[in-house]
Amino acid sequence: MIVTSNSGTARLIGIAALVTMLVGSFVGLFVVSPDRLQGDVQRLMYVHVPAAWLAFLAFFIVFLMSVLYLIQRDLKWDRVAHASAEIGVVFTVLTLALGSMWGKPTWGVWWTWDPRLTTTAIMLAIYVGYLAIRSFADDPDKRARWAAIVGIIGFANVPIVYLSVIWWRTLHQPPSSPRSVSPEILWTLLFNLLAFTLVYVYLMMRRIRLAKVEGELEQRVAYNG
Amino acid sequence: MDNLGFIVAGYTLTWVTLVWYAWRTNRRLGAAARALAEWTQTSTGTGRSAGDPGA
Amino acid sequence: MELMRRSWAIVWKDLLIEARTKQAFNAMVFFAALVLFIFSFALGPDTELLREVSGGLLWVGIAFTGILSLNRTYQSEETSGGIEGLRVYPGDPRAIFLGKLFGNIIVLLAVEAVLFPAAAVLFQIEMLPHVGELAVVALLGTIGFSIVGTFYAALTVNLRAREVMLPLLLFPALVPMLLGAVNATTLILVGDPMQDSDIWIRLLIAFDVIFFVISTWIFPIALEE
Numbered sequence: 001m002i003v004t005s006n007s008g009t010a011r012l013i014g015i016a017a018l019v020t021m022l023v024g025s026f027v028g029l030f031v032v033s034p035d036r037l038q039g040d041v042q043r044l045m046y047v048h049v050p051a052a053w054l055a056f057l058a059f060f061i062v063f064l065m066s067v068l069y070l071i072q073r074d075l076k077w078d079r080v081a082h083a084s085a086e087i088g089v090v091f092t093v094l095t096l097a098l099g100s101m102w103g104k105p106t107w108g109v110w111w112t113w114d115p116r117l118t119t120t121a122i123m124l125a126i127y128v129g130y131l132a133i134r135s136f137a138d139d140p141d142k143r144a145r146w147a148a149i150v151g152i153i154g155f156a157n158v159p160i161v162y163l164s165v166i167w168w169r170t171l172h173q174p175p176s177s178p179r180s181v182s183p184e185i186l187w188t189l190l191f192n193l194l195a196f197t198l199v200y201v202y203l204m205m206r207r208i209r210l211a212k213v214e215g216e217l218e219q220r221v222a223y224n225g
Numbered sequence: 226m227d228n229l230g231f232i233v234a235g236y237t238l239t240w241v242t243l244v245w246y247a248w249r250t251n252r253r254l255g256a257a258a259r260a261l262a263e264w265t266q267t268s269t270g271t272g273r274s275a276g277d278p279g280a
Numbered sequence: 281m282e283l284m285r286r287s288w289a290i291v292w293k294d295l296l297i298e299a300r301t302k303q304a305f306n307a308m309v310f311f312a313a314l315v316l317f318i319f320s321f322a323l324g325p326d327t328e329l330l331r332e333v334s335g336g337l338l339w340v341g342i343a344f345t346g347i348l349s350l351n352r353t354y355q356s357e358e359t360s361g362g363i364e365g366l367r368v369y370p371g372d373p374r375a376i377f378l379g380k381l382f383g384n385i386i387v388l389l390a391v392e393a394v395l396f397p398a399a400a401v402l403f404q405i406e407m408l409p410h411v412g413e414l415a416v417v418a419l420l421g422t423i424g425f426s427i428v429g430t431f432y433a434a435l436t437v438n439l440r441a442r443e444v445m446l447p448l449l450l451f452p453a454l455v456p457m458l459l460g461a462v463n464a465t466t467l468i469l470v471g472d473p474m475q476d477s478d479i480w481i482r483l484l485i486a487f488d489v490i491f492f493v494i495s496t497w498i499f500p501i502a503l504e505e
Contacts, residue, residue: 014247021240021243025236025239025240028236029232029236039228040228040229040232041228041231041232043232044231044232044235044236047235047236047239048235051239070501087246090242090243090246093242094238094239094242094243097238098235098238098239101231101234101235101238102231102235104231105228105231122452122455123452125448125451125452126452126453128448129445129448129449129452132445132448133435133436133445133449136445145501145504146435146502149435149498149501149502150435150449152494152498153431153453153494153498154452154453156490156494157452157453157455157456160456160486160487160490161452161455161456163456163483164455164456164459164460164483165455165459167459167479167480167483168459168463199243199247202247203243203246203247203250206247206250206251206254207250209254210250210253210254210257213254213257213258213261214257216261217257217260217261217264220261220264221264
């Protein structure tokens with residue numbers, strides 16, 4: 001029988017995710033001291049940076065799963081890739097929005113051509129392309145194959161884009177000198193990173209299960225249709 | 226807290242987005258599982274599926 | 281080599297079809313010239329400004345025109361139901377990719393041969409002293425554009441929404457190539473005291489090599505039934 005309520009492990013991870021997110025946000029907002037230079041606005045770093053990391057991790061998973069699918073042609077890899085892409089889009093949009101919210105009070109502008117933000121925006125376009133091409137194939141194997149191709153090339157493109165934007169920026173302006181981070185800030189950031197990762201794992205478990213059920217539905221409709 | 230608006234908006238957006246997506250995924254999963262259960266029942270239970278050549 | 285012979289067969293076939301009608305070539309040149317004119321009108325008669333943005337404008341024209349050309353890459357096969365024929369073509373399917381690639385490069389270079397002099401006249405730029413360097417950048421950029429474009433054109437050829445999907449997939453993949461080509465061209469035309477264009481040319485070469493390898497490697501999978 002199909003289990004629709006949270007399976008044991010998923011429930012555990014979900015609760016762990018919720019708790020760590022609550023603690024992380026609380027510490028980030030009220031406990032840790034504000035940045036010397038930027039003030040309280042710097043607290044947005046504790047949500048913006050983890051979101052960016054997860055957006056990138058999710059994309060890497062899409063890449064890995066795409067390679068695995070092309071090698072083994074097992075649809076389960078495709079399901080994981082699809083799930084990670086959808087979740088990745090959520091984190092990517094969140095990253096960009098939070099980046100704007102942090103940028104406006106800090107630098108006075110909603111957008112900068114910062115290499116990481118620019119690469120994130122382009123990554124969003126690649127993700128959208130990945131999800132879009134899936135909608136054009138009804139046959140699960142063809143769909144998985146096309147998506148895998150787009151996923152692999154898309155991900156391979158990310159480091160190239162990143163490096164070229166860095167070059168572009170350094171030629172137009174001197175690089176900013178990195179400031180050292182206090183341990184307090186670092187630990188808060190790492191904790192929130194853990195929280196976001198648990199959220200990703202939980203969402204993946206549920207989304208992959210959804211992909212599996214939808215896949216079985218599709219199979220039956222096609223067989224009897 | 227200076228720039229309070231941006232900070233509140235940012236954290237709120239984060240929470241709303243993640244909770245919404247989790248809720249949406251669970252809801253879709255419930256609906257899909259129910260649909261699958263119905264399919265399994267009608268084709269293996271007493272009802273005949275439309276593609277049945279007849280007995 | 282067998283592969284090269286088959287590739288050239290395809291190139292000749294397509295170019296012969298093209299030469300007979302000249303339709304597409306004329307449309308592309310006209311379109312590119314239109315782009316240049318419109319930007320000239322928008323930016324005004326300030327020749328200094330035009331010179332500074334000329335690199336970008338040239339590549340905008342080339343990119344838009346290139347996409348027009350890409351849409352038609354497999355058209356001659358499509359209309360005669362031939363995409364299936366391409367699939368069962370004996371021998372290495374990479375020959376199809378190489379053939380289409382060379383065809384696209386040649387056509388695009390032909391357009392550029394008209395476009396660069398036109399830009400020199402309209403924007404009042406002295407291009408003759410830099411012809412060699414400009415040719416190198418134009419060639420490398422065109423090759424990069426065509427590799428990625430020809431590959432994604434094959435992937436999207438059967439899709440109903442091809443006109444949307446092709447640019448969507450293409451745009452993120454082209455970012456490094458566009459950065460390289462635009463910056464190198466601008467530096468050559470505006471003045472390059474520190475030989476910065478070297479970095480961009482190296483980026484273009486790396487881009488071309490990486491994507492050539494990936495595309496030829498994955499092309500058979502893209503063509504699978």
